[in-house]
Amino acid sequence: MTMHKDVERILVTEEEAREICKRLGEQISKDYQGKKLLLVSVLKGAVVFMADLLRNITCECEIDFMAVSSYSGAKTTGVVKFKKDLDINPDGRDILLVEDILDSGITLNYLKNVLLDRNAASIRICAFLDKPANRRGDIQADYVGKVIPDEFVIGYGLDYDEKYRNLPYVGILSPKVYAE
Numbered sequence: 001m002t003m004h005k006d007v008e009r010i011l012v013t014e015e016e017a018r019e020i021c022k023r024l025g026e027q028i029s030k031d032y033q034g035k036k037l038l039l040v041s042v043l044k045g046a047v048v049f050m051a052d053l054l055r056n057i058t059c060e061c062e063i064d065f066m067a068v069s070s071y072s073g074a075k076t077t078g079v080v081k082f083k084k085d086l087d088i089n090p091d092g093r094d095i096l097l098v099e100d101i102l103d104s105g106i107t108l109n110y111l112k113n114v115l116l117d118r119n120a121a122s123i124r125i126c127a128f129l130d131k132p133a134n135r136r137g138d139i140q141a142d143y144v145g146k147v148i149p150d151e152f153v154i155g156y157g158l159d160y161d162e163k164y165r166n167l168p169y170v171g172i173l174s175p176k177v178y179a180e
């Protein structure tokens with residue numbers, strides 16, 4: 001595959017992404033057998049992962065979306081903004097939060113608390129990527145696709161200023177791009 005000129009190095013290939021979704025989908029299908037699984041994806045970065053993961057889940061489930069933002073360019077602002085709420089009532093549901101990447105954890109910590117306040121029966125986190133180096137506070141993913149080093153990554157849904165989400169792999173963004 002030809003690499004985009006703004007990508008320094010590929011961290012997750014297309015094939016590896018497929019294998020990750022298969023592995024996580026099988027595990028989730030087992031764990032949520034007979035439960036009221038509601039997959040909640042955080043827009044927009046997680047849409048690609050959600051779509052691939054969903055097709056590997058065999059137990060009964062529903063999906064919904066939320067939108068928040070804490071990023072501006074390549075830096076977190078540390079403040080979570082709530083931009084779109086769920087359509088489905090989370091009361092009594094076994095919720096699996098599907099995220100593109102767990103970085104500081106601020107976003108997921110916030111969402112977890114919001115959903116617990118609304119009486120979700122259970123809440124777990126499934127993150128395609130885990131970047132533990134930046135973690136602030138005590139939050140972990142229950143299902144992790146791949147642990148990655150402390151680098152700003154793009155592709156497979158992840159953006160830099162709304163671009164590169166369409167790349168079918170995850171790559172490290174070349175630092176020359178933010179210097180421009």
Ligand code: IMP
Binds near residue numbers: 045076100107108
């Ligand atoms: P957290 O609140 O710091 O855990 O940030 C989570 C969100 O920040 C993710 O859903 C991404 O949208 C974004 N993010 C964190 N790290 C990266 C990265 O390396 N590339 C692109 N987006 C990122």
Ligand code: MG
Binds near residue numbers: 071159
């Ligand atoms: Mg983002």
